[in-house]
Amino acid sequence: MTQLIQSLSEISNRYDALFVDLWGCVHNGVTAYSEAVAALQTYRKSGGKVVLVTNSPRPWKAVAEQLVGFGVPTDAYDAIATSGDSARAAMYLGAVGSKVYHIGSPGEDVVFFAPMDLVADQAVEITRVSLQEAEGLVVTGPEDSMADPDVYRADFLYAKQKGLKLLCANPDIVVDRGETREWCAGALAGLYTEMGGESLYFGKPHPPIYDLARRRLAKIAQVSDDNILCIGDGIGTDVMGGMGEGLDTLFITGGLAASEFGSDPKHPDPVRLKQWLAEQNLSPTAAISFLR
Structure with missing residues (x-):
């Protein structure tokens, strides 16, 4: 059963690394989400590793440059793996x-x-x-x-x-x-x-990008699949892809599917969330309104 949480810190100590989606999770295509950035910075200060795993068609260096423009600091992540x-x-x-x-x-x-x-x-x-x-x-x-x-x-x-x-x-x-x-x-x-x-x-939910993400992670730390958490707002990409790889997943309800869970994206209706996930035939490890 999917656990509805209020903060990443409630479950982050179970994991040594995060595979984090970008668009709809860390930024909105225009500017960074400050709470998401702070959550990732805090996680890294505790010793955790963060690999940004994005379906951007760009090379990782181009994504890194884009993130600067959005206001995502480099101390919020360790590596980037792109579909591109x-x-x-x-x-x-x-x-x-x-x-x-x-x-x-x-x-x-x-x-x-x-x-x-x-x-x-x-x-x-x-x-x-x-x-x-x-x-x-x-x-x-x-x-x-x-x-x-x-x-x-x-x-x-x-x-x-x-x-x-x-x-x-x-x-x-x-x-x-x-x-x-x-x-x-x-x-x-x-x-x-x-x-x-x-x-x-080649991007989420398909295997090639997860292979790339694991290789990028292996350059900075040796982490088993049991200790990796995938985070994102795409039920058919981030969640389906992570589950397909046998990894735990954290679903961001306030992203692409926000309207499915009530009128207030910050407070998803638990009953509607449970029903919707059942319709998708997917059960992420946990869910949160926004990464924070």
């Missing part, structure tokens, strides 16, 4: 061919195609080409995050007929940037799969 790095490694190992058609924001996602030391010795040369020339699709997000994913249906029909695989750099369907809900790469990959195409996923 997991997906980039697969791309440079030829998962969708060497000639790829990219869907995403050129300004923000161009770093996705930067060289990667992790696979430098084995990397194939990746060339971005037109859809007609492509051997595979790389989706880091929609070009317009407010547009319905259905705008890609015609391109996806063509790609499916060619038998192209789609590499999804961010399995999230939506995120909330401040008060605005935006589409993510996962929505496009979901549409492509629905149309009969093959989508490859």
Whole structure:
């Protein structure tokens, strides 16, 4: 049964490391959540390790720079594992061919195609080409995050007929940037799969990003799975992914699903929470309104 808690400190002494989601947990896409930052700083001062595990399509260094702008200090975490790095490694190992058609924001996602030391010795040369020339699709997000994913249906029909695989750099369907809900790469990959195409996923809830997170953690401490807690607001990503890896999970109710638990996100209705989790057929170890 899921334990409803008021503070991370109620259960944090059971764990030596945290795998912490970012968007909706530590920041809202605009600014940091001060209570979440303070909770992570306190946990680290007690000797715990914090790995930020995010479905961002960006390399970890780009995420670290972004966090500075949001007001997340470096003493709130030890390492970062991104869906982008997991997906980039697969791309440079030829998962969708060497000639790829990219869907995403050129300004923000161009770093996705930067060289990667992790696979430098084995990397194939990746060339971005037109859809007609492509051997595979790389989706880091929609070009317009407010547009319905259905705008890609015609391109996806063509790609499916060619038998192209789609590499999804961010399995999230939506995120909330401040008060605005935006589409993510996962929505496009979901549409492509629905149309009969093959989508490859590397972020939560899929195993590759957890393998990367464990490797990042192993560089700073040896921690068994029994002593890792996954934290996040995505029931189908953070919670499902953590449970699938056999890890304990802490569900943030005040994030994407906040409206399901009553009118006050700070005080989720325990009865509605229990019913909703039963409908999801998932039982996180614990739940909290916001990370604090």
